[in-house]
Amino acid sequence: MNNLERRKIIVNGTVQGVGFRPFIFRLASELKISGHIQNTKDGVEIEAESTSKNLTQFIGRISEEAPPLARIQEISANEIQTTGEKMFSILSSIAGSIAQSFPPPDIAPCADCMSELRDPTDRRYRYPFINCTNCGPRYSIINGLPYDRPTTTMHEFPLCPECEIEYRDSMNRRFHAQPVACDICGPELWLEIKDGERIPGSRSIDRCVDLLNRGMIVAIKGIGGFHLACDATSDEAVLKLRQRKLRDEKPFAIMVGSIESARLVCEISSIEERLLLSPERPIVILRAVESSPISKHIAPNNRNIGLMLPSSPLHNLLFDEERFLVMTSANISDEPIIFKNDEARKKLGAIADAILMHEREIVTRIDDSIARAIGDRPLIIRRARGYTPSPIRLQFEMPPILATGADLKGAICVTKGRNAILSQHLGDLEHEEASISFEDAIDHMTSLFDIKPQIIAHDMHPDYFSSRFATSNSIHAKSRIAIQHHHAHLASCMAENDLPNERVLGIILDGSGYGLDSTVWGGEILVANYEQFERAARFLPITMPGGDAASREPWRMAISQLHACGFDIDTIAKALPKISKEKIDALIQIIERKINSPLTSSCGRIFDGIAAITGIRMINRFEGQAAMELEQCCDTTSAHSPYGYTIDKSNGLLEIDLSHMITTIASDVQSKLQIGSIGARFHSTIISALVDATILAIANTGLKMNSVVLSGGCFQNEILTIGLRKRLEESGFKVYTHSLVPANDGGIALGQAAIAAHGKNSF
Ligand code: ZN
Ligand code: ZN
Ligand code: FE
Secondary structure, three states: OOOEEEEEEEEEEEOOOOOHHHHHHHHHHHOOOEEEEEEEOOEEEEEEEEEHHHHHHHHHHHHHHOOOOOEEEEEEEEEEOOOOOOOEEEOOOOOOOOOOEOOOOOEOOOHHHHHHHOOOOOOOOOOOOOOEOOEEOOHHHEOOOOOOHHHEHHHHOOOOHHHHHHHHOOOOOOOOOOOOOOOOOOOOEEEEEOOOOEEEOOHHHHHHHHHHHOOOOEEEEOOOOEEEEEEOOOHHHHHHHHHHHOOOOOOOOEEEOOHHHHHOOEOOOHHHHHHHHOOOOOEEEEEEOOOOOOOOOOOOOOOEEEEEOOOOHHHHHHHOOOOEEEEEEOOOOOOOOOOOHHHHHHHHOOOOOEEEEEOOOOOOOOOOOEEEEEOOEEEEEEOOOOOOOOOEEEEEEEOOEEEOOOOOOEOOEEEEEEEEEEOOOOEOOOOHHHHHHHHHHHHHHHHHOOOOOOEEEEEOOOOOHHHHHHHOOOOOOOEEEEEOHHHHHHHHHHHHOOOOOOOEEEEEEEEEEEOOOOOEEEEEEEEEOOOOEEEEEEEOOEEOOOOOHHHHOHHHHHHHHHHHOOOOHHHHHHHOOOOOHHHHHHHHHHHHOOOOOOEEOOHHHHHHHHHHHOOOOOOOOOOOHHHHHHHHHOOOOOOOOOOOOEEEEEOOEEEEEOHHHHHHHHHHHHOOOOHHHHHHHHHHHHHHHHHHHHHHHHHHHOOOOOEEEEEOHHHHOHHHHHHHHHHHHHOOOEEEOOOOOOOOHHHHHHHHHHHHHOOOOOO
16 A cells, blocks of 8 residues: 555643543554554654545544543644554653643543442452543542553552453553552552451451441541541431531531432432532532431531532442441541541541541542532532543633632642643631642642743732742742732633633622722622723622621621611611620621721622521521521522612712612511512522623723623522523623632632733732
8 A cells, every 4th residue: 555644643631541542542453543652742642654534534533432531622633754654552651741631530430340340250349449441540649640550659559460461451441541450459448446456358348337337437538538427317426426526517418329319318400410420429519308318417407418429439339238428528627638547547536436448548638529500500619529630721821820729718720831720629728737738739730730830820818828828939930920809700710611811791709808999809890801800890898897707707797787777776686686785786886996897898798697687697607608598598489579779889880789678678577577588589689789780880881791700609609690690691691600610719729820821910
């Protein structure tokens, strides 16, 4: 044959550790293509030689038939000189040269591995570490790139002859599956009981289940760290766990063995079912059913339950019989998840009655992700296992950037070319342990992706740990840029939706963020692109008496709201019968004397105040609790008209004044109107006011803008998000919301990176 041609094909994206090379090998054999495949600094490089027709087919089928976990971002093909090569081969990776290829996230067992796990004739029957190229741990066990067995924590386990054959056989499902192992060669599992007994191997699972059945608490090593497990149907076990873990009301997540078991606990829509069964296996927030067998202490005062299906083969083995288990991150209070065996022994001794652990080391601790459905779309609330480090592809090139995010929901972002890589959720950076995790994440990600940041982007808040770290000398870079919190939220939503650098309107609603005018922002309408922003509207600021204490204690915001409406102490006392007159009086003094009482336009604080006025919640036991309960109480069976509000212009800035609404709500509560309809009318008011303000803001600017982005933690609220989207769409706007990037501060770092990439700042 002399009509042969040769192409150099370069593929970028998540193409390592997902069975990509064997896939190409098989495709090449089928299409009679010779050449080779190799990981190089430009991504995966393929040289392919065959007839023009075969080559065209080959290139087409690469994207069409790529393995399930591969994410191809770009394919390019160039004609090169033929060499007359006769075979197709897989060349070994060039060490340290991975530029545009990303290691995959940790993925739950695939269907093939699951059926082997349950097949008594299979040699991996009930083997807790079964995996293949389509599933298994990845990011959590990788020390470096390229992703090959020597750079993972599996390097300590030399393959046995049988595993070796599978690993080397290009037609096998385990060809180059780096964590491949079996009972003979793989890591060992054992159970350590408090009294010193050690039960090795598969018997450890039976004993673990036996302890759980008897109401004990067992720490279990998962993919990204340890969980604490106990029987979720036992009040006694759940209360014991709450007490030992020092956790009073924050909900515990539960794990069940199948979607059928999940239906006994929660209502599940089709989008929620897809999330539960997705290979990422997040915790999904679901509406609990009345007849649920789950203890009411799992999620006190909460109509929802966080539920997940098993994310590892080991977890699957706990569910031979139908069982409902609490599966909560093993940590003390809000510290990061414990992920080392020694640390588990040391720190969990007082909490767990036994520890089920194994020898496969975790390099990167990584929590369970949390998702919920907002209408028919998924929203990731906590981005971690299963999603990290999947890159977010932007439409512009970026210099190497490190963005340090915000503090309460720490997460960093690094950039490479057109890719932004968000770290896993790192926790509240105020905790020392979390701040160590934050520094580890910076070290790990910059070295893993070989990034030397030219720009460091951080929040403007001078007291954030993440800002202080960015401005200290701990890390070197050519330049640093401070970015306003809500501009970063807006840019994060633009970036996730792949929007170009054109002006949009952003409705940004969250708890709090450092403003430019010495007030606390949090309910803003901005006009912005990636380069600059200006404020077009906000909620009329009110005081936050006691500063941060007002975020933890909604009753303070209620008094502030009522005081701003002109209520005197007696009328406030009548409106808030659960709060003593002395407390009210003291707080009014604080407000009037302006003692530690910053002004805020925060939407989160508006929700807090209304939750207290409606008697739903006076004190938050965890962040966002009052707002969540206010959302859950709403009557959603019929439409509810908004209360009154006004929008005025002051110094060019539109201000939404809700005092009419607050006065009416206070009187509706006293008239004993249904809380469900008050809550629904409140949401309807916020939505109407924001739509009106948006339309007025556009008229004010004189600009033609049609795109509105919605970002900030308040957009975890389904009623608000769906209602606002619908009304804005009815008014002719194109609305963009978050989905795979959190709307809360966990998504901030992406926005900071996108802004830093455009290199300007407006103030
Ligand atoms: Zn598999
Ligand atoms: Zn083996
Ligand atoms: Fe925020």
